[in-house]
Amino acid sequence: xxxxxxxxxxxxxxxxxxxxxxxxxxxxxxxxxxxxxxxxxxxxxxxxxxxxxxxxxxxxxxxxxxxxxxxxxxxxxxxxxxxxxxxxxxxxxxxxxxxxxxxxxxxxxxxxxxxxxxxxxxxxxxxxxxxxxxxxxxxxxxxxxxxxxxxxxxxxxxxxxxxxxxxxxxxxxxxxxxxxxxxxxxxxxxxxxxxxxxxxxxxxxxxxxxxxxxxxxxxxxxxxxxxxxxxxxxxxxxxxxxxxxxxxxxxxxxxxxxxxxxxxxxxxxxxxxxxxxxxxxxxxxxxxxxxxxxxxxxxxxxxxxxxxxxxxxxxxxxxxxxxxxxxxxxxxxxxxxxxxxxxxxxxxxxxxxxxxxxxxxxxxxxxxxxxxxxxxxxxxxxxxxxxxxx
Amino acid sequence: xxxxxxxxxxxxxxxxxxxxxxxxxxxxxxxxxxxxxxxxxxxxxxxxxxxxxxxxxxxxxxxxxxxxxxxxxxxxxxxxxxxxxxxxxxxxxxxxxxxxxxxxxxxxxxxxxxxxxxxxxxxxxxxxxxxxxxxxxxxxxxxxxxxxxxxxxxxxxxxxxxxxxxxxxxxxxxxxxxxxxxxxxxxxxxxxxxxxxxxxxxxxxxxxxxxxxxxxxxxxxxxxxxxxxxxxxxxxxxxxxxxxxxx
Numbered sequence: 204x205x206x207x208x209x210x211x212x213x214x215x216x217x218x219x220x221x222x223x224x225x226x227x228x229x230x231x232x233x234x235x236x237x238x239x240x241x242x243x244x245x246x247x248x249x250x251x252x253x254x255x256x257x258x259x260x261x262x263x264x265x266x267x268x269x270x271x272x273x274x275x276x277x278x279x280x281x282x283x284x285x286x287x288x289x290x291x292x293x294x295x296x297x298x299x300x301x302x303x304x305x306x307x308x309x310x311x312x313x314x315x316x317x318x319x320x321x322x323x324x325x326x327x328x329x330x331x332x333x334x335x336x337x338x339x340x341x342x343x344x345x346x347x348x349x350x351x352x353x354x355x356x357x358x359x360x361x362x363x364x365x366x367x368x369x370x371x372x373x374x375x376x377x378x379x380x381x382x383x384x385x386x387x388x389x390x391x392x393x394x395x396x397x398x399x400x401x402x403x404x405x406x407x408x409x410x411x412x413x414x415x416x417x418x419x420x421x422x423x424x425x426x427x428x429x430x431x432x433x434x435x436x437x438x439x440x441x442x443x444x445x446x447x448x449x450x451x452x453x454x455x456x457x458x459x460x461x462x463x464x465x466x467x468x469x470x471x472x473x474x475x476x477x478x479x480x481x482x483x484x485x486x487x488x489x490x491x492x493x494x495x496x497x498x499x500x501x502x503x504x505x506x507x508x509x510x511x512x513x514x515x516x517x518x519x520x521x522x523x524x525x526x527x528x529x530x531x532x533x534x535x536x537x538x539x540x541x542x543x544x545x546x547x548x549x550x551x552x553x554x555x556x557x558x559x560x561x562x563x564x565x566x567x568x569x570x571x572x573x574x575x576x577x578x579x580x581x582x583x584x585x586x587x588x589x590x591x592x593x
Numbered sequence: 594x595x596x597x598x599x600x601x602x603x604x605x606x607x608x609x610x611x612x613x614x615x616x617x618x619x620x621x622x623x624x625x626x627x628x629x630x631x632x633x634x635x636x637x638x639x640x641x642x643x644x645x646x647x648x649x650x651x652x653x654x655x656x657x658x659x660x661x662x663x664x665x666x667x668x669x670x671x672x673x674x675x676x677x678x679x680x681x682x683x684x685x686x687x688x689x690x691x692x693x694x695x696x697x698x699x700x701x702x703x704x705x706x707x708x709x710x711x712x713x714x715x716x717x718x719x720x721x722x723x724x725x726x727x728x729x730x731x732x733x734x735x736x737x738x739x740x741x742x743x744x745x746x747x748x749x750x751x752x753x754x755x756x757x758x759x760x761x762x763x764x765x766x767x768x769x770x771x772x773x774x775x776x777x778x779x780x781x782x783x784x785x786x787x788x789x790x791x792x793x794x795x796x797x798x799x800x801x802x803x804x805x806x807x808x809x810x811x812x813x814x815x816x817x818x819x820x821x822x823x824x825x826x827x828x829x830x831x832x833x834x835x836x837x838x839x840x
Contacts, residue, residue, distance in 0.1 A: 445707070449708050483727075485749060485750075485794065487749045487750055487752070487753035487792045487793075488753065489753050489756045489757045489792070490757060490760065520794075522749060522793060522794025524749070524753070524789075524792050524793040524794065526756065526789070526792075535793040535794075537793055537794045537795075539794075581793070
């Protein structure tokens with residue numbers, strides 16, 4: 204704080220101590236300054252953060268209004284004494300809560316340390332019976348003394364300072380007695396909440412694993428003799444699990460109508476072709492962009508080419524590569540299957556190639572089919588775009 | 594970049610200094626690559642052992658990071674097949690620890706995860722390649738040989754990641770700070786072509802044929818990309834990998 208004003212730390216402290224001895228106002232000033240000035244390195248002060256936190260302000264307002272009501276009731280009943288007691292107590296509690304909420308991690312640690320250093324309050328950490336007894340004794344004494352002071356100060360009316368001091372003594376007394384206990388209570392509460400969240404998470408995880416992974420494992424055991432089926436099941440499960448673990452999509456929640464980007468559409472092709480035909484589709488996508496009519500046509504052609512490769516090539520793996528660039532999207536569907544001679548194909552396969560070509564051509568794209576007997580086939584599809592990449 | 598492999602043919606000499614020769618495929622007495630396996634799944638360890646069979650010389654395995662570091666330092670294999678996901682830091686911890694003390698030991702990362710974060714992570718830690726656990730036995734043997742020879746092993750997916758991370762369009766990395774080392778922070782058009790073919794599912798041999806270059810040239814392109822991937826300082830790369838996971 205002193206760094207902020209540009210005066211030596213000790214000078215500031217001495218000044219405040221003198222003020223504190225002088226009239227008690229110094230202490231208040233010091234606390235105020237502590238609230239208002241940012242700590243070294245921090246950009247906002249505790250006070251600013253308190254005001255910036257809507258929930259805290261709301262809480263304070265709610266508490267304040269409740270307090271006013273209680274005070275009014277007490278006053279109406281003629282219990283001025285209780286009202287006098289309630290005021291300082293609630294003010295102090297409010298202040299402490301606000302400071303605590305506003306403090307950042309480091310400042311909290313500092314406050315903690317401060318509390319721990321006080322020999323009387325440190326009993327939670329040291330935990331000896333003697334310290335507890337001492338604490339309760341001192342606390343009770345303080346509280347009684349304070350109460351006594353309060354009662355005494357009520358008679359010569361107008362001695363506000365004495366009353367405030369007495370009230371503070373009462374508060375300190377209560378804090379000494381109950382402080383550590385409150386701290387522990389708060390800590391236990393937050394621990395319990397964390398534990399509950401963890402348990403719920405574990406239950407959700409177990410349910411998901413049961414519904415998908417264990418079911419698939421059972422299916423795999425039943426289909427153990429059928430290699431193609433086992434591979435298909437394993438791939439499907441793998442895909443589902445990956446989507447869940449890495450993309451946060453719960454199994455079975457895939458919404459077809461929500462497919463809005465190239466990457467999503469490609470993963471749908473991968474899933475469907477693998478489910479319908481016993482091949483693995485190795486997909487690699489580079490970049491992503493929203494789907495347009497042209498890209499939908501491109502991807503439906505890609506799907507047809509992939510299905511074709513799965514059906515006819517005899518290869519166990521089909522590679523699907525999609526690259527989104529700023530001016531075009533290219534798709535390559537490749538298999539290492541038996542291939543064919545493009546010049547001497549039978550009519551229906553020619554037809555398939557034509558239908559793929561026609562689909563993309565309608566939107567200004569192009570398609571090239573390359574195949575060498577015995578070495579496999581590759582279909583290249585390109586669609587020009589004006590879309591921005593994502 | 595040509596990998597700094599100078600196959601140690603001189604008997605005794607420098608070979609003895611580094612244990613029983615640790616570079617080049619022809620280091621074991623019978624010419625087989627000496628392989629060490631690190632994986633915390635025993636089922637997988639025995640599966641890989643069986644699949645590799647006699648094609649390589651499996652000189653040991655470990656199922657935890659600490660034991661792996663100790664045994665690899667002792668036995669100095671040519672290639673370590675290391676699982677990415679393990680307790681206590683995973684494959685990365687092993688690669689980094691051995692990389693400091695025995696830089697001549699080469700690593701091939703093996704994982705079920707295809708998450709960009711993991712893949713880029715192990716490569717940047719120093720692995721010379723990355724393959725998924727679904728790879729077939731012969732393919733795995735080929736990849737091990739390639740790594741033993743000092744080359745890089747790029748799966749189609751890894752190639753795709755690199756293409757994505759080193760995107761060609763400037764507007765896609767609009768928020769990128771000017772790079773300090775353009776040579777490390779970009780890939781050349783030729784390298785891009787090679788990567789694209791690998792991503793399309795081409796083997797190195799097929800890439801070479803398609804581009805009418807030798808396999809050696811393909812290998813040196815891929816090694817150059819691997820080096821850029823490992824050394825490039827673009828923080829972009831790490832961020833890209835993290836963001837991709839969130840998509």
